[in-house]
Amino acid sequence: MTSLVRTKTNTFYNWAHTFHSVPADWYYPESVADVQRIVTQSRTQNRTIRVVGAGHSFTPLVATSDCLVSLDRLTGIVSLDDKNETVTVLAGTKLFDLSERLAVHGFSLENLGDINVQSVAGAIATGTHGTGITFGSISTQVESLTIVKADGSLSTLHRRTNEDAFYGAVVSLGMLGIIVSVTLRVVKRPIYHYESTKVQFADLQRELFQWVEEHQHFEFFLFPHSDTVHVKTMDPSDHGPEDITKHKTTSLVVENYLLQCVSSVCKTFPKSSKFFSRLSSIAVSETSLHAPSDELFSTPRNVRFVEMEYAVPLEKLPQILAHIRTALHTSNYHVHFPIEVRTVKADQLWLSPSYERPSAYIAFHMYSGTQYRPYFKAMEAIMDTFEGRPHWGKLHTKSTEQLSALYPRFQDFLHLREQFDPDQMFLNGYLRELIYR
Template sequence: MMKVDKGKTWKNWAHTSESTPENTFYPTSIEDVCKLVKEASKQQKKIKVVGAGHSFTSLVQTSEWLVSLDQFSGIETINEEACYATVLGGTRLFQIGEALGKRGYAQENLGDVNVQSIAGAISTGTHGTGIAFGNISTQVLEVVLVTGTGEILTISENNNPAYFKACLVSLGSLGIIVKVTIKIIPSPVYEYKSQKIAYSQLSQQLEQLIKSNRHFEFYLFPYSDVVQVKTMNAVEQKAQRMELHHFKNLVMENYLFFVISETCRILPKSSRFFSKISAKGVSTTIKRANSYQLFATPRLVRFREMEYCIPLENLKPALEKIRECIVTKKHKVHFPIECRTVKADDIWISPSYQRDSAYIAFHMYKGMPYEEYFHDMESIMQQFDGRPHWAKMHTRTTEDLLTLYPKLSDFLAVREELDPEGIFMNDYLNTLFNGERASRPPR
């Protein structure tokens, strides 16, 4: 029998969205999911599906029915000869990494957080970094979707191809993703290197750093001329043990940073000082490990986040504007600004649609005012043709989004076709896709 929680309050990871659904369901099979959708249609109920709750928006907020796929997870098939794996929709990314790793395989790229479900990650356009790689959705070969009528659709370039580019990033608005087939690769051993360099050096070498490294990202520290650069490249050597590396990440990037963040919350004017100290504290680190062990780091310090995707050629001028604005406006922020690169794709509402991209992520510690900082950073991103990350805070209007995404109208037509009663919509999505203004981020 399917587990059901009645009146259980749900919060996302960042505590920016909270609701008390009438019922929370935990299906264990595709048949359970189909029955739920058909019953929701019969009772005229709305359904939202939740994975790890790592979206900063109100994508899954509902007072009606919430569906968790936590009990519908696992690896169904690993085909080593054809290099693909089929996984159930609720499977977390770290579970996929561990299961594939035991067989000597891996996903070709991952983000810096790996607790999301595979269905949630592809639905919101989750990405890693590396200009040769698209977002995680580009790894998808096939999706099995339960539509708003309870029908099971297998969608790929060969099956129902008219829906394929729409369903790869869909914000959960087309149906419930119950199964995903993804490309896999023989698991590489990477050499991970973290170091600090001067901003002037970064500016001079940026194009070369992007082109010459398999995976490259960097962090700007507000009020500092020091930049942290991280690279990962394949090597022939054996992997090292990672216990000490993970311990250092846990202590330095979480516990110590929590103390710094609390100090900045209590004494906001100290943000400039601690940002500079954090930058100076970046040490040179070199490690070798399997790729899936290096992509992600634990995130225990809660924050608010806005992330924008801009054309890659706009990255350098955008950085100049960002640095100038923070100093001029004296923003009280100590979180570093994360910058990554992603290859162009042809997924209809992917932020990287038809353009090689730079993603710039802005963070503010939970409990510190973020509105003015995010407003100013968003204004800069708009100047550089920025598209918002769907799982992060933003204030773009429906009119804005229709301009930014040439295929959004086509996507919405597919949405109406697969979910004619709007079972998978909520207030946030209605405002985002049909309203005059996108919902303001919660406090």
């Protein structure tokens, strides 16, 4: 077993630097057997464990002063079933790496988010999603998963044969044990027609549900203090793939280097945020191209930011957008990042924000180091009015009582959790307070 003991000078920071912690021990297992030995040893010593994939959650899900297990060395494809179109992969595999490996064999994941640096286990455990009302989150692509439980034993849950426990275990925030492998559905690698356009907010409101239904993948960005909306769509195409190197280079420059410059200015001069938000809406490029799905889903995100995201009932989206715009126009929030809106199909996963309802996910961003709390608090109040459910990996202020009301199977999940981990080995202070306070 490979392990690394860290001292107080080696502090763990998540990607956004919204929290940090100093683990007493870091472990880097290279096999499932390694993970089992770590868990068995920790149980004997009455220690707690948290697991980190890519550290891309904004909430302190993995903060610990005890044992931190990194999945960075538990990676790779175990098997690819061409006939049944599934792939079994070790849990620490990053989504971008999995996409590249699948592409070699002519496959891809059916949907991805706009960031692909997360580990497979981290993405499914937090309910990470892409967009498209006929698609669920990445978690819904899971056919089975294998977990190392608190006693060191392996438990494999299948969608078809362990239905109840399976639906409780997929989105689990790592509170049931350590996910070590996952079997996911895959699809023959499709070519998509990608379009980026600008519309006016009034047009968006009028055509919104038509666009949601007509396009396989649809998302849009609201610019604070502007009537311009940036719309992105992706649909299957018979057209051959194009060289999108120029598109990728442009996106990298605009969405990273230029955004970094603008963000630095807005941080120093907060009142300039309104000007730069409007300028950004004007600068949005209109693009049309054809490329494999996995080359279009995700883009690099090098500018550090903080994020809050809520899933709301899709049918209430026009009302919610109107409330958001009113709040932005009547209050002096110094925000220049656009508000991202995506759609996700209803599912049966107990802790999924899309549980039993088609959902619109609304994401609010602020540049790292700026005063984001007043803005997030105001937007969260609007989300609360419409029974919004928080993305588990994004910032929120929900209490146990509120979460229990928002998630009909919340108490069932707690019962399942106690079956897997009766001594709370896989909890930290943040999670203990979140689910039991």
